[in-house]
Amino acid sequence: MRAMAFATTSGPDTLSLVERPIPSPGPGQVLVKLGAASLNYRDLLIAKGGYRSRQKQQDLVPLSDGAGRVEAIGPDVTNFKAGDRVTACFFQDWPAGRASERAMESDTGRAVDGMLQEYRVFPESGLVATPAHLSDAEAAALTCAGLTAWSAIVRLGAVQPGDTVLTQGTGGVSLFALQFAKIAGARVIVTSSSDEKLARAKKLGADHGINYRDVEAWGQAAKDFVGGDGIDNVIELGGTETMKQSLIAVRPGGTLSLIGVLSGATTGNVLLPFIVSRDVRLQGVTVGPRDDMIRMNQAISAAHMTPVIDKVFPFEASADAYRHLASGTHFGKVCIAIGNA
Numbered sequence: 002m003r004a005m006a007f008a009t010t011s012g013p014d015t016l017s018l019v020e021r022p023i024p025s026p027g028p029g030q031v032l033v034k035l036g037a038a039s040l041n042y043r044d045l046l047i048a049k050g051g052y053r054s055r056q057k058q059q060d061l062v063p064l065s066d067g068a069g070r071v072e073a074i075g076p077d078v079t080n081f082k083a084g085d086r087v088t089a090c091f092f093q094d095w096p097a098g099r100a101s102e103r104a105m106e107s108d109t110g111r112a113v114d115g116m117l118q119e120y121r122v123f124p125e126s127g128l129v130a131t132p133a134h135l136s137d138a139e140a141a142a143l144t145c146a147g148l149t150a151w152s153a154i155v156r157l158g159a160v161q162p163g164d165t166v167l168t169q170g171t172g173g174v175s176l177f178a179l180q181f182a183k184i185a186g187a188r189v190i191v192t193s194s195s196d197e198k199l200a201r202a203k204k205l206g207a208d209h210g211i212n213y214r215d216v217e218a219w220g221q222a223a224k225d226f227v228g229g230d231g232i233d234n235v236i237e238l239g240g241t242e243t244m245k246q247s248l249i250a251v252r253p254g255g256t257l258s259l260i261g262v263l264s265g266a267t268t269g270n271v272l273l274p275f276i277v278s279r280d281v282r283l284q285g286v287t288v289g290p291r292d293d294m295i296r297m298n299q300a301i302s303a304a305h306m307t308p309v310i311d312k313v314f315p316f317e318a319s320a321d322a323y324r325h326l327a328s329g330t331h332f333g334k335v336c337i338a339i340g341n342a
């Protein structure tokens with residue numbers, strides 16, 4: 002079978018086509034013919050060896066997100082049969098409940114090979130059924146960005162009708178957060194560096210847009226737009242550059258859903274009184290467990306929601322997909338077709 006692997010981890014240019022044997026499913030395992038994969042911001046870091054000793058340094062088949070069709074099952078598999086459409090879970094060993102160290106080490110496309118290959122074996126617990134109305138590329142978008150946004154809005158955020166959510170940028174996680182928050186009945190403010198992208202976010206249901214390049218004090222601007230106490234749940238994706246404005250925007254008793262570090266991973270500029278004297282909840286979000294992915298997919302099916310796909314690249318042009326994501330020009334998810342996406 003064909004796979005794409007990084008010979009070394011010095012950037013997308015070292016990604017090349019390799020031949021590997023098709024694996025056989027053992028007891029409790031499922032062989033999947035992958036139809037599509039999707040990229041996340043973290044895949045840019047992994048391509049450059051950014052996870053150091055915590056990632057495979059040679060011959061890594063990257064990407065954590067994928068979807069396809071069951072080709073064969075091993076003994077004792079009860080939930081899937083050949084021909085079923087399935088989507089990979091980000092954590093292969095987080096079935097339900099609270100996070101654990103073991104679960105946190107069970108992601109793919111980092112220390113173990115991921116989705117950029119024609120076939121892959123999964124434990125039964127590492128897959129969920131794909132919503133019937135989605136293509137494989139759309140389903141692949143759910144693995145990381147979709148479930149992360151679901152956790153921030155629904156599982157951990159418990160967003161209620163009438164709440165206001167602010168989400169940063171127009172990448173994968175942010176647009177899923179917009180879509181889930183609208184399903185939950187919330188008002189949504191989107192920030193972006195681009196007026197054109199803000200107009201597109203409004204077509205997706207955003208109630209208000211703020212260009213964070215033009216409006217430096219966007220946290221106060223968001224609070225002014227909402228009126229009253231401020232934002233109920235801020236989807237924090239920027240890290241260093243955005244934390245201060247996020248804390249200005251959030252209401253007393255509100256939540257900062259800490260997800261991303263797009264502009265840096267330290268927060269030396271955070272004033273603790275904004276948190277400790279205002280009952281603000283800092284909620285770290287790390288994708289989510291399998292049982293929540295099943296619940297998310299039920300909601301997606303019921304709402305007939307479709308993930309926002311920016312572009313699907315052919316398998317042979319996988320390195321171009323990385324360059325496109327790195328350019329920051331995308332709106333939603335960047336995907337790669339492996340078979341018929």
Ligand SMILES: NC(=O)c1ccc[n+]([C@@H]2O[C@H](COP(=O)([O-])OP(=O)(O)OC[C@H]3O[C@@H](n4cnc5c(N)ncnc54)[C@H](OP(=O)(O)O)[C@@H]3O)[C@@H](O)[C@H]2O)c1
Pocket residue numbers: 040041042043145146149169170171172173174175192193194195198213238239242243259260261262263264286287288326329330331333
């Ligand atoms: N904790 C978790 O489990 C988890 C899961 C998934 C992702 N993440 C993290 O979440 C972040 C977003 O991931 P993603 O895959 O959605 O990324 P992405 O699709 O690459 O999104 C990037 C977009 O974010 C916006 N952006 C960039 N810098 C910004 C800044 N300083 N302030 C506000 N917006 C900014 C830009 O949107 P505009 O072009 O509109 O300005 C950019 O296009 C990353 O840090 C990623 O590592 C964490």
